[in-house]
Amino acid sequence: MIHALYGAVESGLIYAIMALGVYISFRILDFPDLTVDGSFVTGGAVAAVMIVGGTNPVIATLAGAIAGLLAGCVTGLLHTKGNINPLLAGILMMIALYSVNLRIMGQPNIPMLNETTLFSVLSSWWQSLHLDAIFIAPFEWIGITDFAPDTFYIIVSMIVIALIVKKLLDFFLRTEAGITLRATGDNQSMVKSFSTNTNLYIVAGMGISNALVGLSGALVVQHNGFADVNLGVGMIIIGLASVIIGEVLFGKDKIVRMTLAVILGSIVYRVIYSLALRVDFLEASDMKLITAIIVIAALVVPNMLEKSKAKRQFKKSKQAALKRKEKGEVQHASTE
């Protein structure tokens, strides 16, 4: 049980990078981008093919991110230059990328169990330094060695990678270019009226978003030990669920808080996922339904809360007005 949770946290951290990408498109640019289902696999496919071909896994992983970047830029161009509605642009890219991904992979599935991946490199480096001994020490002191994971290297390295991505993103979003990108999503016509080529920012933003998605895909295939052309199905909803869970549980207005919230949201999502799998009557295949329900709930519930709050306020102000009226009349009477 506890070991499944460690696995969930690991996955949560890896998929968190994808969720950060979704955060950029959906929340910052206000662009509901469905490219993600395709670009996630594109990133993974490029990395897998390169790794199988003997490329250094670091370079292969970065190449996966670049592949995602290109895909995102194309979606951005379809929308800005081609005047295609954002949803449709994303769907078109998602469909197109399915074929592209198959072309890249040459086959629907690429096993890479015995390849040199980022994680196998990290693992041997980790073991050679005997780092697990350090991390397991606290568990030994408390006497809960049974609750310790078999090895810490994935969790620790993924925390480091996720935090690096987060920090870079935080930095970028507060630069002049990053501020302009955010403002473009907030009020595009205003940014345009200050002589800014907003199309350029939308294309770049979509590129950055899908670069993160591709990077996440590249890490996932190495973590899984295989690449599969269907790996991306429903990815956008998983990303969205993570963003929404993060916003609801940990969200704050500040950018640094939001990016952290998205990462935590992704981890919470994976924990829910692994718990749901342990419920007897649920099957792994039900997870997409559950994910959809999470997203629907997260979209609907705040709206309903807002409405009932507004209703209450309306009633309150009406009552207050009535009271004032009564008082006013009383005062009126007394002055007469």
Place this chain on the structure above:
Amino acid sequence: MLQLNNIHKTFYPNTPDERRALHDVSQSLEPGDFVTIIGSNGAGKSTLLNMLAGTLLPDEGDVWIDGKDVTALPEEKRAKLIGRVFQNPLSGTAPGMTIEENMMISLGRTKRRSLFKGVTKKTRERFRELLSTLEIGLENRLNSKVGLLSGGERQALSLLMATFTEPKILLLDEHTAALDPSKQSLIINLTKDLVKKHKLTTVMVTHQMEQAIDLGNRLWMMDEGSIIFEANEERKKDLTVPDLLSEFENIRGRRMASDRALLAK
């Protein structure tokens, strides 16, 4: 500074919905001119400003700004030359961003954006100084979200953002219409001050005739897509609201159609 030559614009031409928004408009402004535009609803005032800003392209005619033919220049390129404030206080600012981030965006007219720097100390000080000239305390709220400001505060900020980089032309389209009277006079006073301070060539649409007479050195009256009456500096000095109304009746042979314009005090 600004020149319009035989501008025509018709929406949905050759359909039952055909709308002639501008008909053969020719005008020019000297540097520092401040023209106010009045006219009934649908007279074509906003369309004219959209032509200047490049949001709409004319069917015929050309637009010159600062000695350059900008007719074909797309909106965002032309925006280098133009500052704009809209009627809706929500249009001119980004609500989800802070005051200083909004100010940062307005610098876009004058400089390229850096990938490596955010709002520096020096820029922040400059913003603080500029904001303090508005005298509504925004200089102490640099990190507040603009969405939390009142309509008047947002419009004051929009006005500052549109002017401090000193555009060649300032376009104001009923920028006080959505505010309550006390805020209106605040914004009008700010408009006077900022236009004077930066010596801006200004085109301002208003539905209040008094405002139109009070501000600026020139006045255009529009109806059905044409400028039917104009007052130069000399004429404008002793112009009154009744004068304007009777001018309209003389020219058009009917009374001005907009109740808003009639009722405006």
